[in-house]
Every structure is written in C-alpha cells, then in structure tokens.
Amino acid sequence: MKKLLQEFSKGIFMENPTFRLALGLCPTLAVSTSVVNGLGMGVAATFVIVGSNVIISAIRNFIPGKIRIPCFIVIIATFVTIVELIMKAFLPALSNSLGIFVPLIVVNCIVLGRAEAFASRHGIVKSIFDGLGMGVGFTAALVIISAIREILGNGTIVGLMVARSFEPALLFILAPGALLVIGLLMGGINFLSEKK
Amino acid sequence: MLNNNLTVSPAPHIRSGMTTQKIMYIVICSLLPAGLAGVYIFGLSSLKVILISIIACVISEVIFLVLRNKDPKTILDGSAILTGLLLAYNLPPGVPFWIPVVGGVVSIMLGKQIFGGLGHNIFNPALVGRAFLQISWPVYMTTWKNPRWALDAVSTATPLAREGARSFTYMDLFLGNHGGCIGEVCIVLLLAGALILLFMKIISFHIPASFIGTVMLLVWIFGGNEFFQGDFLFHLLAGGLVLGAFFMATDYVTRPLTKKGKIIFGIGCGVLTVVIRLKGSYPEGVSYAILFMNAVVPLIDRHTKTKVYGAQTGKASPA
Amino acid sequence: MELNQLFMIAISVIFINNFILSRFLGLCPFIGVSKKTEPAFYMGLAVTFVMTASSVITWAVYIYLLEPFHIEYLRTLSFILVIASFVQLVEMFIQKTSPALYRAFGIYLALITTNCAVFGVAVLNSEMYLKTTGNPLKGLLFCATQGFFAGVGFTLVLLFMSGIRERLELCDVPGPMKNMPIAFIVAFLMSMAFMGFSGFRF
Numbered sequence: 118m119k120k121l122l123q124e125f126s127k128g129i130f131m132e133n134p135t136f137r138l139a140l141g142l143c144p145t146l147a148v149s150t151s152v153v154n155g156l157g158m159g160v161a162a163t164f165v166i167v168g169s170n171v172i173i174s175a176i177r178n179f180i181p182g183k184i185r186i187p188c189f190i191v192i193i194a195t196f197v198t199i200v201e202l203i204m205k206a207f208l209p210a211l212s213n214s215l216g217i218f219v220p221l222i223v224v225n226c227i228v229l230g231r232a233e234a235f236a237s238r239h240g241i242v243k244s245i246f247d248g249l250g251m252g253v254g255f256t257a258a259l260v261i262i263s264a265i266r267e268i269l270g271n272g273t274i275v276g277l278m279v280a281r282s283f284e285p286a287l288l289f290i291l292a293p294g295a296l297l298v299i300g301l302l303m304g305g306i307n308f309l310s311e312k313k
Numbered sequence: 314m315l316n317n318n319l320t321v322s323p324a325p326h327i328r329s330g331m332t333t334q335k336i337m338y339i340v341i342c343s344l345l346p347a348g349l350a351g352v353y354i355f356g357l358s359s360l361k362v363i364l365i366s367i368i369a370c371v372i373s374e375v376i377f378l379v380l381r382n383k384d385p386k387t388i389l390d391g392s393a394i395l396t397g398l399l400l401a402y403n404l405p406p407g408v409p410f411w412i413p414v415v416g417g418v419v420s421i422m423l424g425k426q427i428f429g430g431l432g433h434n435i436f437n438p439a440l441v442g443r444a445f446l447q448i449s450w451p452v453y454m455t456t457w458k459n460p461r462w463a464l465d466a467v468s469t470a471t472p473l474a475r476e477g478a479r480s481f482t483y484m485d486l487f488l489g490n491h492g493g494c495i496g497e498v499c500i501v502l503l504l505a506g507a508l509i510l511l512f513m514k515i516i517s518f519h520i521p522a523s524f525i526g527t528v529m530l531l532v533w534i535f536g537g538n539e540f541f542q543g544d545f546l547f548h549l550l551a552g553g554l555v556l557g558a559f560f561m562a563t564d565y566v567t568r569p570l571t572k573k574g575k576i577i578f579g580i581g582c583g584v585l586t587v588v589i590r591l592k593g594s595y596p597e598g599v600s601y602a603i604l605f606m607n608a609v610v611p612l613i614d615r616h617t618k619t620k621v622y623g624a625q626t627g628k629a630s631p632a
Numbered sequence: 633m634e635l636n637q638l639f640m641i642a643i644s645v646i647f648i649n650n651f652i653l654s655r656f657l658g659l660c661p662f663i664g665v666s667k668k669t670e671p672a673f674y675m676g677l678a679v680t681f682v683m684t685a686s687s688v689i690t691w692a693v694y695i696y697l698l699e700p701f702h703i704e705y706l707r708t709l710s711f712i713l714v715i716a717s718f719v720q721l722v723e724m725f726i727q728k729t730s731p732a733l734y735r736a737f738g739i740y741l742a743l744i745t746t747n748c749a750v751f752g753v754a755v756l757n758s759e760m761y762l763k764t765t766g767n768p769l770k771g772l773l774f775c776a777t778q779g780f781f782a783g784v785g786f787t788l789v790l791l792f793m794s795g796i797r798e799r800l801e802l803c804d805v806p807g808p809m810k811n812m813p814i815a816f817i818v819a820f821l822m823s824m825a826f827m828g829f830s831g832f833r834f
Contacts, residue, residue, distance in 0.1 A: 142656075142663075143657055143660075144656075147656040147657075186716075190713065190716060191713065197708050198706070198708050217756055220707070221657075221748050221752055223712050286415075286445075287451065288448045288449040288824075292653060293820050293823040295656065296816050296819045296820035299816050300813045300817040303813040304806075307808035428800070428803050428804075429804030435799065444825070589828050592832050594831025601825055605826070605828065607825070608792045608796060608822050611796050
C-alpha cells in the first residue's frame with residue numbers, strides 16, 4: 118500500500134509532469150485561460166492516462182517490442198476518441214472552448230511517456246496509481262496556472278469577481294500571458310529547489 | 314568613481330572617451346526639450362506621468378540589483394532613468410498613476426534585469442513596458458488628450474487613428490499641436506535632440522535614415538487611394554516615428570553591430586511599421602515593429618558579421 | 633478571389649495565429665531544438681515538409697475514407713496513424729537513398745512523429761476547411777497552403793529564438809532563470825511583438 122501511494126504521489130511533486138519534466142506544455146499553455154478550462158483539460162487527460170495505462174499494462178506481454186509505439190498510439194487514440202465523444206455529448210460548452218486540444222491529447226507527451234516508461238513494465242494496479250498520480254499532478258499544475266491567469270487577466274476566480282477596484286491586465290489571458298506565467302513559475306520553482 | 318568597466322556586455326564595447334554613463338546622460342538631455350514641450354502642451358498631469366515612470370524604473374532597478382548582490386551604485390549609469398523617460402514618452406498624457414508604475418516595473422524586471430542587466434537585454438526595455446501596457450489595458454492606452462488650449466479637452470484620437478477626417482496642418486503636426494503620446498508629439502524638438510546626438514556621433518544615421526526612408530517610400534506608394542499618392546509627410550510627422558527611429562531603434566544594446574546590419578534593421582522596422590499602420594488594427598506600429606526587429610538582431614548580426622582576416626572558415630567568430 | 637484567400641491564410645498562420653507563439657503547438661521542439669541556429673533551421677525544414685505532406689494526406693483520408701463511410705469520429709485515430717506511418721516511411725526512404733540527408737534530417741524526423749504541431753495542423757485543417765468548403769479540390773488547396781505556411785511560421789520563430797538563445801549564452805541571466813525559464817520569457821516577449829499583427833485586414 119505504501120508503495121502504491123508512492124507511485125501516486127511522485128507524479129504530483131517529485132516528477133510533476135509540467136513543472137519538473139516540462140512535458141505536455143502545449144495544452145497547458147493553450148487552455149489555461151480559466152480555471153474551468155484547466156480543470157476540464159486535466160480531468161480529460163487523467164482519464165486518458167489511466168485508461169491507456171491499464172490496457173497497455175494488461176496486454177504488455179503480447180505487444181511485440183518493435184511495434185510497441187504504434188500499438189500504444191492506437192490505444193491512446195481510442196481513449197481520446199471516447200473522451201472527445203463524451204465531451205461533445207454532455208459538455209458541449211467545455212468541448213468548444215478546449216477546441217482542438219481535446220483531440221491533441223493523443224500527442225501529449227505525458228500520456229505516451231507513461232505508457233513507454235511505466236505501464237509497459239509494471240502491473241495493472243501499480244499502473245493505475247502511476248496514471249492517477251501523473252494525471253492529478255498535471256491537473257494541479259493546470260489549475261495553478263489557470264488560476265493565476267484568470268485572476269490577473271480577468272479579475273475572477275472560477276467566474277467570481279476577486280476585487281471590485283482591481284483592473285485586470287488583459288495580457289494574462291492572451292497568448293503572451295501564458296508564456297510569461299510558465300516562465301516565471303519555472304524560475305521560481307528552480308529558485309526554491311536550489312535553496313534547499 | 315564609476316568606470317566604464319561596470320557594463321559587462323557581449324557586444325563590442327564602445328571604444329572612445331565616452332563612458333556609458335556619459336552617453337546615457339547626453340541622450341537624456343537631448344530628450345528633455347521634447348518632454349518639456351509635451352508637458353507644456355498637455356498640462357502638468359503629463360509631468361506626473363514622466364516622474365512616476367522614472368521613479369518606478371529606478372526603484373525596481375535598485376531592488377533587483379540588491380536582490381542579485383550587485384553594487385546598487387550601478388543605478389547611477391543613468392540607463393534606468395533613460396528607460397523610464399522613454400517609457401513615459403510613449404504613454405498618453407492622461408493615464409492613471411498606476412499605469413507608469415506597472416510599466417516601469419515590467420520594463421526593468423522583464424525587459425532588462427531578467428537577462429542580466431544593461432548590455433544583456435535582447436529587447437528595448439521601454440518598448441517591452443509599453444507593449445505590456447498596450448495589450449493589458451488597451452482602453453487607457455488609447456485614450457488621448459487634446460492640447461490644453463483645445464475646446465474638447467479629453468478623449469480624442471491621435472491623428473493616425475482618424476486619418477480619414479483630417480483636421481491638422483503639417484505645421485500643427487510639426488510643432489506638436491495635436492493629441493498623442495507625451496514625448497512623441499513635438500517633432501521639431503525631437504529632431505533638434507536627434508541632431509545633437511548625430512553631431513556628437515552618439516548615434517549614426519544608418520538606422521534612422523533607413524527606417525524613416527522606408528516608411529516614407531512605402532507610404533508614398535501604398536498609402537493612398539491609388540499607387541504613388543500616399544501622404545508620406547503626414548506619416549512622418551504623426552505618431553511616434555521620429556521618437557522611435559532616432560531614440561529607440563538606435564539603442565546600443567538592441568541594435569545590430571555593423572553598418573549593413575543597421576540598414577537591414579532599419580528597413581525591417583520601416584516595412585513592419587507601414588504594414589501595421591495601414592493594415593493592422595493598431596493605428597501605430599512603430600513600437601511593435603522595433604520589438605519584432607529586436608528579436609531578429611542576433612540573426613542579422615550573425616549574417617553581417619565581419620569575417621576574420623585570414624580565417625579559414627566563415628564560422629570563425631571575431632569575438 | 634482564391635489567390636487572395638490563400639494569401640490571407642499564409643499571413644494568418646505565419647504572423648497572426650503563429651503556431652508557436654499564439655496557438656502553442658510544437659513547444660517541445662521550440663524549446664528543445666532552439667539552442668543553436670543550424671539544427672533549428674533543419675528542424676524547421678523537416679517540420680515544414682512533414683506538415684505540408686500531412687495536410688495533403690489527411691485531406692485524402694478525410695475525403696475518401698472518413699466522409700464516404702460516415703466514420704468521421706475516427707478522425708483522431710486515423711490521422712495520427714497515417715501521419716506516424718508516413719513519417720516512418722520517409723525516414724526509412726531517406727535512410728536508404730541518401731545517408732547524407734539522413735544525417736542532417738533523420739533525427740528531426742524521428743522527433744516529430746508525434747509532434748503536436750503536425751497533428752494540430754491536420755485537425756485544424758479538418759475543422760476549418762474540410763467541412764465547410766464544398767469543392768474538395770479547393771479544400772486540398774487550402775489545407776496544403778495552411779500546412780506549408782504554418783511550417784514557415786514555425787521555422788521563422790524557431791530561427792529567431794535560436795539566434796537569441798545563442799546570444800543569451802553570453803548573458804548574465806540569473807541562476808534559476810537559466811535555460812528553460814528564460815526561453816519562455818523570450819517567447820513571451822516575442823509573442824507580445826507578434827501581437828502587433830493582430831486584426832490584419834487585406
């Protein structure tokens with residue numbers, strides 16, 4: 118049990134996909150304009166990571182080594198398609214605002230990275246916890262970035278006004294803001310970890 | 314006291330009797346008349362903007378220097394004051410007090426110190442601050458004031474923004490009798506300052522000449538209803554072209570090194586300015602054009618670099 | 633005027649909606665291969681080639697396979713498979729026919745098999761042009777144009793970035809900001825400069 122928790126928590130802190138490994142940055146920057154979008158993207162990606170981890174781990178002994186990457190991609194693409202269709206049916210507004218970044222989960226390096234580095238070498242239960250940890254770590258990073266951008270750029274948090282006299286800086290919900298926030302956050306994290 | 318060894322710069326150091334400090338203060342002095350004219354035209358509120366902007370820049374520079382354990386006396390080189398002055402010159406006269414504060418902090422922190430301070434920055438710090446403000450608070454950054462003596466004192470447009478219904482004579486534009494940014498309106502005093510800098514060989518004519526020449530040529534060809542009917546004098550005198558071409562595109566750190574490179578840089582700025590003015594949604598394109606070309610400077614330098622005499626391959630660097 | 637529309641597509645994907653600076657597609661190679669100018673240039677060429685070819689191929693897949701059989705929901709799956717196998721084929725072909733070219737381009741081809749810029753342009757094409765344009769050949773023209781010029785815009789920004797990063801080597805960047813963080817700050821500044829092009833009308 119302790120080992121499983123370790124697999125889970127490493128994705129959130131020590132090997133956080135966004136801040137530590139700098140993986141999956143494209144969707145992180147593109148959809149983090151509001152907390153709702155960030156959360157939606159995080160949950161969708163978590164579903165795909167866990168799902169593909171389970172299937173790949175279950176059939177890992179049947180996949181020939183040479184064509185494993187194409188096999189992984191097919192499995193991942195299947196889960197992405199499921200997410201796409203579910204989102205379109207039940208959350209059309211979210212699906213609209215995430216746009217092409219829902220199908221783009223298929224080329225998210227976190228997903229393929231976990232399949233290659235973990236699920237193809239470990240058992241199902243471990244892979245579930247690994248996938249959950251990575252997914253939660255990714256979601257947490259997305260929520261942090263999108264909260265910063267939403268507060269500074271729109272003056273709201275999850276749609277609620279922060280302070281009446283605050284005049285939001287539009288830049289933060291536009292493209293340059295995403296690059297600025299991620300650059301400063303990465304620098305800040307480097308600074309803190311160097312200090313330790 | 315201070316020596317020129319304070320600036321550690323990857324560019325070739327200026328090899329003359331001039332110290333960086335001296336140059337900075339000469340540039341500041343050459344800019345002052347145009348700023349005073351702006352204060353005279355738009356009233357004391359613009360003096361407030363200028364002072365706040367300079368103070369914000371100086372204070373953030375000192376804070377950053379202390380944080381990085383550098384000698385805070387570096388502040389005396391005048392570069393932060395110049396950045397603050399140029400930033401204020403690029404702001405509309407009636408902005409709320411916190412606009413120049415934010416602009417100054419962004420200019421110094423994100424435009425300059427994050428790269429390692431004077432001599433290391435890739436982009437012109439004052440323009441970084443201005444672009445940040447323009448994108449963040451577009452309403453404040455496009456609310457202009459008329460000159461003090463005009464009947465409707467607030468909310469007007471710059472001449473560039475309403476070129477269709479023109480109500481300015483060339484003389485008005487030349488003297489600064491119209492709405493605009495604080496430091497860009499009084500063309501005659503800007504030109505006087507620029508002449509001093511040219512005469513003292515602090516700036517060379519390559520960038521301003523190619524920049525302004527390209528703008529005028531392209532406006533003449535494409536700016537009118539038919540080819541070769543554009544009003545190029547209007548595009549020279551209205552907006553920030555003179556301020557940008559003489560005082561911001563020529564910034565020592567963010568311009569190319571060679572003559573050929575400077576001319577390429579100037580032409581690039583000119584083309585982009587005209588394209589943004591005539592086709593973009595912003596009425597003014599000078600600052601975006603210079604920022605864009607700042608990003609290209611390392612590539613320009615790479616391809617116009619003088620070959621080392623006797624070197625075997627073109628790859629050898631003269632550094 | 634089709635020529636006009638094509639020109640507008642080109643300007644749009646190079647400057648206004650640049651794939652890197654505004655759509656955030658292809659950030660991994662942008663950060664990873666931008667330390668030196670020459671590799672950046674080859675990377676850009678490889679991406680441009682693959683983007684153009686993928687645009688054409690996925691157009692064919694969509695028009696001749698997905699639409700006639702009403703299986704558009706397989707778009708994600710089929711596109712990624714077709715693109716990945718195409719890149720693999722090109723890689724093998726170059727390896728056999730021109731080892732010199734392979735040495736210059738091979739590693740980049742391998743890197744962009746699952747690049748989000750390449751897959752992204754295919755998905756964008758299908759959203760923007762495949763469903764709306766009645767004439768399939770016109771759709772092909774639009775897709776190929778968008779693919780090619782998206783690659784050009786990608787290369788342009790990658791080159792600017794590599795030039796700047798070569799210069800940054802000599803700069804006294806604060807310790808924690810070195811490498812990736814400062815690269816993002818530079819990208820932020822470039823993205824602001826590119827905002828000047830927003831709202832172009834021709």
